[in-house]
Amino acid sequence: MADVSFMICAQSFAVKSFCILSAVLAAGLSSKVFAAESATPPSVPVQDRNQPQAAEFDPLEKSLRSLKSAAASQQWRKLLFYMRSWTLQHKSLVDDPRFFLSPEGKTNPESELSATIKAFTEGTPASRQEALCKFPARREWLEKVIERKFEDPQPENNSDVCRKLGIFKRTVNSQKMSLIFSSYYPGNPGSLFGHTLLKFTKFTDSGQKGNELLDFGLNHAAVPTTTFPLFYAPMGLAGMFAGYISFMPYYVKVQEYNDAESRDLWEYELNLQPDEVRLALLSVFDLSTHRIDYFYFDDNCSLIMLAFLDVARPSLHLVEKFNSWVVPGDTVRKVFNQHGLVSQVKFRPSNVRRYLHAEEKLGEAERAVFNRLMSSLKQGQLDVSPLNALSEIQKVNVVDTSLEYIDAVEQLAGTKEPEKWKNERVGLLKLRSQIPLTSPYRKVPTPAFEAPHEAFPPTRISLGSLTRFDNGRSPATGLLIGWRPALHTLDNPVAGMGADLGVSFFSLEGMVYRKKLYLREFTPLGIETIPVDRPHLSSKSWSFSFSYRQMCFAGCGQIAGQYEYGNAWRLFLESSRVALRAGVKTGHSAQSGLFAEPLVSGLINFPFSNDKRWVSRAAVSRHYGLLSRPVWNFDYSSNFVLRPADSFEMDLGTRYFNSEKQFFGRMNYYF
Amino acid sequence: MKKTVIALVAAATFAPALSVAQDKKAKKASYQTPNYGMAGCGLGSTVFGKNNSMGPQLSAATTNNTFFPGSYPITTGTSNCSDGVEGSAGTFRMESETFISVNLGTLNKEAAQGEGDHLRSLAEIVGCGADEQFTTFASVTQTGHTEIFSDAVPANVATRLIDKVKQDETLQNCVRGQ
Numbered sequence: 063m064a065d066v067s068f069m070i071c072a073q074s075f076a077v078k079s080f081c082i083l084s085a086v087l088a089a090g091l092s093s094k095v096f097a098a099e100s101a102t103p104p105s106v107p108v109q110d111r112n113q114p115q116a117a118e119f120d121p122l123e124k125s126l127r128s129l130k131s132a133a134a135s136q137q138w139r140k141l142l143f144y145m146r147s148w149t150l151q152h153k154s155l156v157d158d159p160r161f162f163l164s165p166e167g168k169t170n171p172e173s174e175l176s177a178t179i180k181a182f183t184e185g186t187p188a189s190r191q192e193a194l195c196k197f198p199a200r201r202e203w204l205e206k207v208i209e210r211k212f213e214d215p216q217p218e219n220n221s222d223v224c225r226k227l228g229i230f231k232r233t234v235n236s237q238k239m240s241l242i243f244s245s246y247y248p249g250n251p252g253s254l255f256g257h258t259l260l261k262f263t264k265f266t267d268s269g270q271k272g273n274e275l276l277d278f279g280l281n282h283a284a285v286p287t288t289t290f291p292l293f294y295a296p297m298g299l300a301g302m303f304a305g306y307i308s309f310m311p312y313y314v315k316v317q318e319y320n321d322a323e324s325r326d327l328w329e330y331e332l333n334l335q336p337d338e339v340r341l342a343l344l345s346v347f348d349l350s351t352h353r354i355d356y357f358y359f360d361d362n363c364s365l366i367m368l369a370f371l372d373v374a375r376p377s378l379h380l381v382e383k384f385n386s387w388v389v390p391g392d393t394v395r396k397v398f399n400q401h402g403l404v405s406q407v408k409f410r411p412s413n414v415r416r417y418l419h420a421e422e423k424l425g426e427a428e429r430a431v432f433n434r435l436m437s438s439l440k441q442g443q444l445d446v447s448p449l450n451a452l453s454e455i456q457k458v459n460v461v462d463t464s465l466e467y468i469d470a471v472e473q474l475a476g477t478k479e480p481e482k483w484k485n486e487r488v489g490l491l492k493l494r495s496q497i498p499l500t501s502p503y504r505k506v507p508t509p510a511f512e513a514p515h516e517a518f519p520p521t522r523i524s525l526g527s528l529t530r531f532d533n534g535r536s537p538a539t540g541l542l543i544g545w546r547p548a549l550h551t552l553d554n555p556v557a558g559m560g561a562d563l564g565v566s567f568f569s570l571e572g573m574v575y576r577k578k579l580y581l582r583e584f585t586p587l588g589i590e591t592i593p594v595d596r597p598h599l600s601s602k603s604w605s606f607s608f609s610y611r612q613m614c615f616a617g618c619g620q621i622a623g624q625y626e627y628g629n630a631w632r633l634f635l636e637s638s639r640v641a642l643r644a645g646v647k648t649g650h651s652a653q654s655g656l657f658a659e660p661l662v663s664g665l666i667n668f669p670f671s672n673d674k675r676w677v678s679r680a681a682v683s684r685h686y687g688l689l690s691r692p693v694w695n696f697d698y699s700s701n702f703v704l705r706p707a708d709s710f711e712m713d714l715g716t717r718y719f720n721s722e723k724q725f726f727g728r729m730n731y732y733f
Numbered sequence: 734m735k736k737t738v739i740a741l742v743a744a745a746t747f748a749p750a751l752s753v754a755q756d757k758k759a760k761k762a763s764y765q766t767p768n769y770g771m772a773g774c775g776l777g778s779t780v781f782g783k784n785n786s787m788g789p790q791l792s793a794a795t796t797n798n799t800f801f802p803g804s805y806p807i808t809t810g811t812s813n814c815s816d817g818v819e820g821s822a823g824t825f826r827m828e829s830e831t832f833i834s835v836n837l838g839t840l841n842k843e844a845a846q847g848e849g850d851h852l853r854s855l856a857e858i859v860g861c862g863a864d865e866q867f868t869t870f871a872s873v874t875q876t877g878h879t880e881i882f883s884d885a886v887p888a889n890v891a892t893r894l895i896d897k898v899k900q901d902e903t904l905q906n907c908v909r910g911q
Contacts, residue, residue, distance in 0.1 A: 273854040273862070275836075313854065314835050321839065458846075465842050474838040477885060491845045495878035500847035500871065 132207050133172040136376035141199055141345055143369050144171055145381055155369060158352035187215035195224035199344035230347055234278060237336035238263035239374065241367065243328040243394045243514045244319045246563050254565050255549055256390040256514065258364045261312055261329065262343055275313040280346055282307045282366040284356035305356035309346055321475035324412040328514055330397060331406040334374050342374035364390040387521060387547045391514040391558060398515035407513065411506040417466035419506040421597050424459060427452065432460045436598050444486045446493060454497055461494045462501050467598060511637065517558020519709065519732040520548040526728030528573060530615040533721055538615060540575035542728060552590055552667050553677040553703050561637035564590040580616050585609035592630040592639045603630035603641045614722050622649025626663060633668060641665040654687020673705040696720055709733060825909045829858050834887035841882045844874040859898060860909035873901050
């Protein structure tokens with residue numbers, strides 16, 4: 063019935079936006095007049111005043127009146143992924159013109175609504191049916207607004223999109239959604255800041271929740287033309303990659319993140335109503351292959367996930383909470399802080415963490431045997447005879463731990479076979495299957511300090527001062543102003559990030575000195591990792607940065623790329639580190655022209671608590687410049703960082719660079 | 734505006750990257766109307782990770798690096814070959830084969846151990862996921878482990894596994910798609 067009224071409207075007026083206006087006007091007229099004026103096709107019954115249901119209720123008038131508010135409603139805007147731009151205009155995140163039925167659809171919600179109604183109610187039965195199949199979420203919502211169902215002109219339509227919608231509706235039944243965070247991963251430039259996806263919990267026909275692995279995962283990712291870091295980041299920033307969603311069984315994502323990339327998965331189960339989840343799910347189908355250009359820092363995976371949460375519940379306004387930088391971990395924090403939205407936080411460990419946990423749980427005798435197995439394994443001659451000294455359950459523990467070790471080191475996922483230890487794994491599996499015991503459930507505890515919602519906000523502004531003391535010169539003091547949009551450096555609190563990774567992106571610091579502004583530092587990208595060795599797993603500490611920096615107080619700026627490689631160790635506490643690395647810096651400065659500088663560096667990162675830490679760095683290097691004589695450089699700095707309040711940080715320190723001595727203090731604010 | 738500024742900063746910082754910019758234009762031009770073909774039918778092997786060849790179809794819609802714009806991004810992991818006829822032998826077969834293909838290494842391990850959530854999920858797909866059925870299922874796959882996983886071809890593993898389960902008296906009635 064509903065399509066009737068809209069069809070009239072769209073047929074009577076060629077201009078779509080005018081249609082809305084006229085619909086509103088028409089709502090003011092008596093329905094009798096309106097019906098009389100409308101030339102309707104004979105096949106479609108017009109609202110007949112004599113019919114009994116029309117006497118008690120006038121759906122036509124009601125639906126027309128609601129049309130104006132429909133276009134303006136938050137739900138319609140969310141379904142089309144409209145955002146307000148800085149000029150307060152509506153603009154959809156979707157860049158694919160085929161997502162819009164109106165030529166102005168990307169920027170005009172009303173025009174798009176009118177075109178959608180037209181497509182659903184006008185044209186050949188086949189075209190109407192295809193439009194209805196292509197946009198099931200728009201359909202569902204419109205039907206709710208007008209309180210009537212659109213007629214399916216060709217219920218048996220077997221076009222590709224209708225067939226796929228049928229399969230989608232039959233197989234995907236969900237009433238629950240979770241936001242999933244996949245932890246930081248320095249091995250892939252797209253994963254430096256973590257990654258988020260959505261999980262739709264699968265329900266069986268009888269309304270039961272099945273095994274979590276059989277749920278569905280919704281992902282949005284760029285289709286990069288390169289993954290080389292130097293190109294990837296700037297191209298991602300500039301929107302040079304197209305982004306697409308994908309929707310697939312969650313077990314695929316678990317294999318990918320937990321096993322192929324050794325990343326932990328954090329799940330935030332959301333308190334949403336079944337019909338809210340259903341609409342978001344249908345809008346996944348609406349969006350399908352339509353392109354959203356990928357901008358590394360804002361139109362990224364995380365923003366799209368928030369957009370789907372907004373579809374589910376428009377009053378959340380999650381997308382609007384991010385105006386410039388969207389850092390995945392930060393979206394988790396904001397979602398977590400929505401009152402009552404997150405009902406449960408769950409943790410799914412990576413393969414490495416599964417192994418470490420199994421190893422940690424080994425008893426003394428078991429560990430001794432395990433260590434013997436491992437040393438024979440590494441020598442390429444796996445000897446399982448030490449197992450004979452153990453009881454059956456002890457054997458289970460040792461063999462299971464050995465299998466977890468192989469799987470973690472080989473990053474086994476999918477059908478991949480081990481490269482180093484194929485036969486050894488087959489042998490251990492056979493041995494294990496012959497022990498007729500089931501393995502105990504080894505629940506890996508949720509790691510402290512790593513839940514992403516506990517992290518600091520990523521953006522930092524800072525204000526401070528820098529004083530120079532130098533032999534024979536009077537002290538000089540400058541005012542420091544800094545801005546760093548993301549993410550976390552090793553002198554920040556470990557909460558939410560773990561102790562091993564620091565990433566700084568577009569970090570900027572300027573200094574005002576004698577009414578002049580100096581650029582002290584600009585680091586487009588800096589990465590530093592300080593993981594420590596674990597039982598039978600060795601890892602390396604490395605750092606990479608590309609930056610402009612003033613080496614001394616002022617007037618000795620250099621542009622340089624720097625790479626270091628070495629080792630890190632634990633120092634007294636679980637999250638304290640000492641690292642020793644060697645590396646090279648190459649770049650350009652005014653004094654030296656092009657230069658190369660081999661170096662050795664050391665780092666102590668010592669947190670007294672999550673709120674207080676001491677960081678000390680030292681480096682010795684030999685500077686070879688094209689325009690200068692070789693010189694030795696000594697660089698030592700030491701800071702004490704404390705956090706008196708949640709978003710505030712004080713950073714006090716000193717630095718010696720050759721003969722120059724600096725004192726600095728900064729107040730950092732995070733938001 | 735904001736994006737333009739960011740783009741300019743990025744461009745100035747990494748001038749060499751601009752040379753690759755043409756790629757995008759080329760990609761846009763070649764991007765055609767959506768092809769609503771789902772991944773999932775006729776899976777070969779599925780391997781994740783940087784340096785591995787991927788299974789041709791599921792992986793096409795799987796990892797960040799290998800998503801083909803032309804293919805439909807939705808895969809249910811079940812019924813793409815058999816048109817979603819619920820409960821049909823083809824659907825069931827496809828569903829288990831897809832699951833085994835994506836989780837082969839993990840299932841191999843969990844079957845040997847007689848426990849694990851991948852094994853439980855497989856039991857659920859096969860139709861024997863209820864607690865008391867799972868205990869038997871796990872014991873069948875543990876005893877038959879060496880035979881079931883005698884090669885690493887997912888289709889063969891699926892055949893042998895389902896055969897084994899069907900041979901068990903208490904399980905033969907719960908197996909779906911018969």
